[in-house]
Amino acid sequence: MNILILGGYGIFGGRLAFLLAEEASLTLLIAGRSLGRASQFCDTLPPGAQKRALLFDRNADVEQQLRTIEPDLVVDATGPFQSYGEAPYRVVEACIACGIHYMDLADGSDFVTGIHQFNAAAKARGIHVLAGVSSFPVLTAAVVRRLSRGMASVRTITGGIAPSPYAGVGLNVIRAIASYAGKRVVLIRDGRQSHSYALTETMRYTICPPGRLPLHNIRFSLVDVPDLQVLPHSWPDLDAIWMGAGPVPEILHRMLNGLAWLVRRRLLPSLSPFARPFHFAINVLRWGEHRGGMFVSVRGVGDNGETLERSWHLLAEGDHGPLIPSMAIEAIVRRSLAGTPPAPGARPATHELELEDYENIFRQRTIYSGQREASQASSDATLYQRILGEAWSSLPEPLQTMHGWVGGMTASGLAKVERGDGLLARIVARLFRFPLAGQDIPVRVAFQMQGKHEHWQRTFGDKSFSSLQGAGCGRADKLLVERFGPFLFGLALVIADQRLHLIVRQWRFLGIPLPVALAPGGQTYEYVSNSRFCFHVEINHRLIGLIVRYQGWLSPA
Secondary structure, three states: OEEEEEOOOOHHHHHHHHHHOOOOOOEEEEEEOOHHHHHHHHHHOOOOOEEEEEEOOOOOOHHHHHHHHOOOEEEEOOOOHHHOOOOOOHHHHHHHHHOOEEEEOOOOHHHHHHHHHHHHHHHHHOOEEEEOOOHHHHHHHHHHHHHOOOEEEEEEEEEEEEOOOOOOOOHHHHHHHHHHOOOEEEEEEOOEEEEEEOOOOEEEEOOOOOOOOOOOOEEEEEOOOOHHHHHHHHOOOOOEEEEEEOOOOHHHHHHHHHHHHHHHOOOOOOOHHHHHHHHHHHHHOOOOOOEEEEEEEEEEEEOOOOEEEEEEEEEEEHHHHHHHHHHHHHHHHHHHHOOOOOOOEEEEOOOOOOHHHHHHHHOOOOEEEEEEEHHHHOOOOOHHHHHHHHHHHHOOHHHHHHHOOOOEEEEEEEEEEEEOOOHHHHHHHHHOOOOOOEEEEEEEEEEEEEOOEEEEEEEEOOEEEEEEEEEOOHHHOOOEEEEEOOEEEEEEEEEEOOEEEEEEEEEEEOOEEEOHHHOOEOOOEEEEEOOEEEEEEEEEEOOOEEEEEEEEEEEEO
16 A cells, blocks of 8 residues: 655654554655655654655645545645645545545644535545544544443534644644634534633643552543534534643643633634744643543433543553554554445545444553443542543552541551651651651551541551541542642542552642642552552652651451
8 A cells, every 4th residue: 555645754744654664565655845854754754664755745736646546545644734725625536536545644624524525526526525533523423422321322522632732733733723722613502502612711620540640630621623514413412512631731722712712702813824923832832741631522422311421541551542542543544555445435434443443453552441320430449440431450459448438437556667867858747747667557547527527547556547538529520639737639540550549749838729739749559569558658849858658467357
């Protein structure tokens, strides 16, 4: 298969080329308006497929260029698709005239929905013409189909994508966003077609696959993506649909919101003239974790008339997240090579892949996903069950026993305690009444419910200290919140290596948020040894050093 990638050395085209580069049965034709840049990019790709650099100008005679190159498939990864001018489908029309398969990574709603007009012509030539072959709307549609299993109807769909600040954003992506910022966006609201304004509506959400380290609570803003117009055709009972993007750092995001409001109020005609400075800022002024994610939340009605709420969470570590938008085309190409190409016709690509197709690709990378259900947060589930969701079943049995009690429980065992030697460490340890250093100290922990919270009373020898644990909400959503006097800690419950790790993600003093970089640290985890529940708690601070470390085992009474 000869694949011509227009914009093949750009952000999305380049990532697609990287995903397919090791497939020996392919020839990748990396094309653009700079033959030099295309050649340099080909040299960076791993071995496997044949690579050729080509000069291609989509504003020239596209059909003649295609007849000269004779590819089997054209992938348009240029954009911005919102600004293709008076003849936005010139590449599509040329592919149909030449009998060449076509796919694109279009993110423009009108462009993707308009592809239907070529359906009859594409079928007559026996080729597939697929638009919007990217995360929005292919992955979102696949996720909604998974989440809606067992639902008689789907009423609301909410989703969002949160790229890593280090993902690298192309100028054409910024141009697309700038072109519609503050402009009208067509969507479903209150059960009928309505509209809002891009980047002027916001919501907050925490992306957290069960048992994984969540992203920090993120601000999402409404974006104009094909899902808003395409998904209602598959779920006609929708009351509402909303899709957002959560770029970070948040301060830049808020500035973009403010400028979008100026466009909405007609104080600015458009943000398009600011695309280049936006591009510079978002690729230079960046900090935070090199992690990204995505979520899709669905509310519907079950066969028995009950309301069902489910959400799907994706987390991508490091450089693997930016590859996800190009994975849909990769998956379709690999299925074609295996003998199952898409059916002829022109359409949005919302039904070409299922979530299983994505999951097969995710497993090859540090990309994790999981599902949560509101019923798992019911009153009969314990605190840790509600937070861990479907990951609860992967906990070793002694850990489930320790966190699966109802009403109250007492456990006892032995512990080793170490204390920091510094003056500040001793003062902090005394304030929190942490135990004194020693070996084989009898330890007793009493668990008791206080409303919706768990009260933990820890007694080492004759010294006791306590805390109150509960499920976080708001910016602490999906975290375990533990209170020690005036201090409140938001802890992520992460399952790794058969251990349950408790990781500080936020903290407050008298309700005032404090910088996470200044929070107490240290490894804290629970595990099983000799079939017993064991614990390892370490509290230190970068300015103070070790405050206390205690480890040992407990057995329920």
